[in-house]
Amino acid sequence: MTTATMPTTDVTIERRTAIDSFESPDFLLLDDLLTEEQKLIRYSVREFVKKEISPIIEDCCQKAYFPYDIVRKFGEVGAFGPTIPTEYGGGGLDYNSYGLIMQEIERGDSGMRSTVSVQSSLVMYPIYKFGSELQRQKYLPKLASGEWLGCFGLTEPDHGSNPSGMTTNFKDMGDYYLLNGAKMWISNSPKADVAVVWAKSEEGRIHGLIVERGMEGFSTPETHNKWSLRASCTGELVFDNVKVPKENLLPGKSGLGAPMMCLDSARFGIAWGAIGAAMDCYDSARRYAMERIQFDKPIASFQLIQKKLAEMLTEITKAQLLVMRIGDLMDQGRATTPMISMAKRNNVQIALEIAREARQIHGGMGITGEYPIMRHMMNLESVVTYEGTHDIHLLILGADITGIPAFK
């Protein structure tokens, strides 16, 4: 059921009036491990998603439309930069609070979560961690409020899993840096005001540069015809002799380790977020199985349906334990890249499998936009590939176990 419309420049998005009655499973009473504050954070973001995302997301995805207005709303609710200190407009929260925010937003849609992860972990985090005080004050409050949208440029057309091979580069011209090259598969790029770009100096060292929209020679062509993350915008970053002011170089850290630290934070958010998508598929499948009658009884009474639901709940519960422990370790500064790889890889994979099983439980209805299943499934095909592919994370774990990197 739909009602009146949200007019936009070229697309009209219909708002659903159907009530989003999502409930999250908590099989192991893990809520006991959360603080009252964390529960309130989850509650607030869940209400936000039900109000601002659920009513429009199906139509946005059907029409491949990025609802840009949501950026300001994410800023208002405090979804951007939850772990950044409050003096820069962030939330000053712990990592599991950040994770819960990601879980709830991705429960709404992985594309929406991507918009938020990129802004928080890949734009605000490096500016906070590696930026000068001036850079922090100039960019962070505007990114936190949603006045500005940011993106992160690491992947290139010919360098995905091997970012150290990047060819984007900058030359010191005395008064400024001259930036050349191109980045690809960049979430938020077509609408971004600010890009944190990783490029090689003349010495071949990777540095972060803040590039702003409007700089001459900088363009952000959009990537069209995606079958995944259709409500988020994706594009390229093209640098054609862009003069970047010297004060836009991130002074705090250089080398591939710098962007990798950002990715650790983002991947942790993804590991939480994937649980949200999995929970939504599970919750929808459970309800559908209880209501759908075949052979005069609910399909939930059949053993094969129960097997699917039982396995889904088991995997969701295991995934929750992984991220909650890693969140605590992140707060203590003890989480490692391989730990986060394990969680990202596992949780996205189980979410994808749960989406596929949930699709089967929904029968033919599962392929329609009446249910969220197919949208989550298609979204997760991106999530399993971006921020370190499923296989690369396996090899990070392999290298950790054996001491022998298999990807070099």
Add this chain to the structure above:
Amino acid sequence: MKILVCITHVPDTTTKISFTPDGKEFNAAGVTFIIGPYDDFALARAIELKEAQGGTVTALNVGLVETEPTLRKALAIGADDAIRINVNPTDAWQVAQEIAAVCKAEQYDLILMGRESIDHNGGQVHGMVGELLGIPSVAPVMRLDVVGGLATVSKEIEGGKEVIEVNLPLVAGCQEPIAEWKIPNMRGIMGARTKPLKVVEPNVTATSTTVQQFSLPPAKGACKMIAADNVAELVDLLRNEAKVL
């Protein structure tokens, strides 16, 4: 303007209700508690009035320590401070007396609450507080504007609505669409940590109500379909089976 918002700590609307084995208490195990939805509307309007005209908003709950997360949520939404009256109340009269005692000391301009709670659904507290304080009380209030010391109130009446003007101080039992619910944001949640939450010991020790037994309403029976032209059977069933004729 000094505003008090009385909030209830009630089970989430989707809770499956059950009782302790002796039937004397609600079984709260595993239940999520929320601010009463009508109280949430009252709180949202209070915050709007404060933002527009200045002043303070105090959130109050009559309840034991487990209601504090609900008061913290009110602080996260925008209340400046909170009061918890440390007693588990058994009826509306007890709650009203406790609220009135606080109000006598604090002299609020506006005392807002929901038109009713959603656990016992009594809908009596606002009227009782007004009587105890000797000030007007109005419910159910769907619009509330304040200019100077005068409130304009729109309330629902049988078959229509009534718009009245009332002098402050005033007690109002609120409902939608008085304001849109506010979702706490992350900054509000962090800020709520350090806002004052005062615990006050109760004034009234004796209560006039004891619970004998709680029981669930009978399960809904199956729907009986009758052919549209079979009036005789319908009348027969209404008379002899449902016994409503």
